[in-house]
Amino acid sequence: MAERSSTAARSTALELVITRVFDAPRSLVWKAWAEPERMACWAGPRGFTVTSCELGTRPGEAFRMTMRSPEGTEHRVRGVYHEIVEGERLVYTWAWVDANGKAGHETLITVSFADEGDQTRLTLHQAIFDSMTARDDHRGGWDSSFDCLADYLATLQ
Secondary structure, three states, X not given: OOOXXXXXXXXXXXXXXXXXXXOOOHHHHHHHHXXXXXXXXXXXXXXXXXXXXEEOOOXXXXXXXXXXXXXXXXXXXXXXXXEEEOXXXXXXXXXXXOOOOOEEEEEEEEEEEEEEOOEEEEEEEEEOOOOHHHHHHHHHHHHHHHXXXXXXXXXXX
């Protein structure tokens, strides 16, 4: 199980940094982020279902995902990978997409993976948000998603 107490630091008011330690080897945590069939098992807040997931394997390729809320509302997101260093780091853009396919405000996400004994320390940095409300909404979504990731990883060991 992941260490439940997350560390959230604020470099600026419109940045989000979350660090969690997962009880799984780095190679497995990496696969959960890099393989679409694995990401579909945990991504999104608790109760959400991933209905489609496309993950690029090289910089310049697309990141696309559709999640369905428990109420049946579809939430679409898209981005582009800027950097992929296997087992170490992912850097990609993130923008919510409306029903007409128009992307909203774009942020940049960096996810870093590091060994911490037999566990993995994952650090997510997302910036720059257009409001503190958007930042806080994402914090809640990521915290819940990371709980789902911890549950998913526990089923694999």
